[in-house]
Amino acid sequence: MKSWMKHGIISCVVPALLLLAGCGGGSTASSGSPAAGGIQERTIKAGIGLNQEHPEGKGLKKFAELVSQKSGGKLKVQPFYDAQLGDDKKMTEALQGGLQEITIPSTSPLVGMIKEFGIFDFPFVFQDEKEADAVLDGPLGQKLLEKLPEHNLIGLGYWENGFRHLTNSKHPVRKAEDFKGLKIRTMQNQVHLEAFQALGANPTPMAFSEVFSALESKTVDGQENPLATIKTSKYDEVQRYLSLTKHVYTPFVFLVSKKFWDKLSPEEQQILREAAVEAGTYQREVNREENRKALEELKNLGMEVNEVSDEERANMQAIIKPVIDKFAKEFGEDLVKEMYDQVEKARQ
Numbered sequence: 270m271k272s273w274m275k276h277g278i279i280s281c282v283v284p285a286l287l288l289l290a291g292c293g294g295g296s297t298a299s300s301g302s303p304a305a306g307g308i309q310e311r312t313i314k315a316g317i318g319l320n321q322e323h324p325e326g327k328g329l330k331k332f333a334e335l336v337s338q339k340s341g342g343k344l345k346v347q348p349f350y351d352a353q354l355g356d357d358k359k360m361t362e363a364l365q366g367g368l369q370e371i372t373i374p375s376t377s378p379l380v381g382m383i384k385e386f387g388i389f390d391f392p393f394v395f396q397d398e399k400e401a402d403a404v405l406d407g408p409l410g411q412k413l414l415e416k417l418p419e420h421n422l423i424g425l426g427y428w429e430n431g432f433r434h435l436t437n438s439k440h441p442v443r444k445a446e447d448f449k450g451l452k453i454r455t456m457q458n459q460v461h462l463e464a465f466q467a468l469g470a471n472p473t474p475m476a477f478s479e480v481f482s483a484l485e486s487k488t489v490d491g492q493e494n495p496l497a498t499i500k501t502s503k504y505d506e507v508q509r510y511l512s513l514t515k516h517v518y519t520p521f522v523f524l525v526s527k528k529f530w531d532k533l534s535p536e537e538q539q540i541l542r543e544a545a546v547e548a549g550t551y552q553r554e555v556n557r558e559e560n561r562k563a564l565e566e567l568k569n570l571g572m573e574v575n576e577v578s579d580e581e582r583a584n585m586q587a588i589i590k591p592v593i594d595k596f597a598k599e600f601g602e603d604l605v606k607e608m609y610d611q612v613e614k615a616r617q
């Protein structure tokens with residue numbers, strides 16, 4: 270009897286020790302078990318704010334396909350579109366807490382958390398996408414990604430939201446003074462808020478998923494976003510005037526929860542890294558194509574398109590300058606200079 274009990278205890282203790290030593294392996298939960306080698310079965314929740322028709326949605330679908338291919342179907346990316354898991358800020362916080370694995374937000378709503386991203390909210394920095402690519406894919410973009418781990422995030426590179434333009438339901442906007450009194454939804458970002466205030470507008474920061482109904486109910490008169498977003502979010506149904514302000518270029522940043530990342534094997538990390546970059550190249554191409562096409566489509570849908578001259582753009586820039594100078598000090602003047610130097614280089 271005694272010796273039976275003894276054996277019983279031993280045979281229970283040994284597997285328990287093995288489990289404690291991390292030999293459990295083969296977990297199917299998204300949390301998985303600590304990094305062993307190879308590829309485990311994992312489900313990876315990836316959420317974005319835009320819908321499936323938007324180039325970001327197409328990029329996320331592509332990412333899911335690539336991850337599946339590269340992992341022989343073991344890593345499954347489960348995509349959530351249209352802020353189903355929440356807006357940019359909320360999803361980013363979920364990543365930090367280890368409750369969600371991936372999101373691809375605009376950099377702007379993250380500035381409260383990672384202030385240096387605010388340099389991308391300065392207006393009229395880039396003239397075209399090539400300049401943005403040079404900065405984002407170059408040393409400066411990399412330097413900002415390296416700030417993420419201290420916030421429990423891993424950055425795998427930049428996708429593209431793009432050049433923003435203004436829409437509103439009140440009147441054509443062609444000049445700086447046309448902004449006066451317009452109630453404009455802005456992203457939750459201090460630079461945007463103060464820049465629109467400087468122009469005499471009445472900005473209201475708001476999460477993206479609330480914008481359509483705020484425009485519909487006329488809680489705000491206008492909003493600003495790239496043409497592909499104006500098109501795929503159907504703002505033409507609730508906005509009459511489209512001004513080609515091209516005032517800011519917004520990047521998307523591809524984020525992974527660090528809590529999740531640290532559990533992955535080097536092989537799994539490599540798969541996600543490669544897929545984020547490859548899907549990002551595809552996403553940028555689709556985005557550029559669809560932004561080009563959207564202008565004609567929005568006209569056909571009945572929007573009145575107003576051009577903004579270079580002279581007026583320079584005028585707006587001069588009005589906003591004190592705001593930018595203030596934030597340059599806050600974000601780091603060296604960093605800002607580095608950005609302008611890299612733009613200059615890309616322009617040559």
Ligand code: TK8
Pocket residue numbers: 317318319356357374375430456476477493494495498519
């Ligand atoms: C979508 C947002 C959106 C952004 C905004 O999640 O909030 O206006 O431009 O695209 O990131």
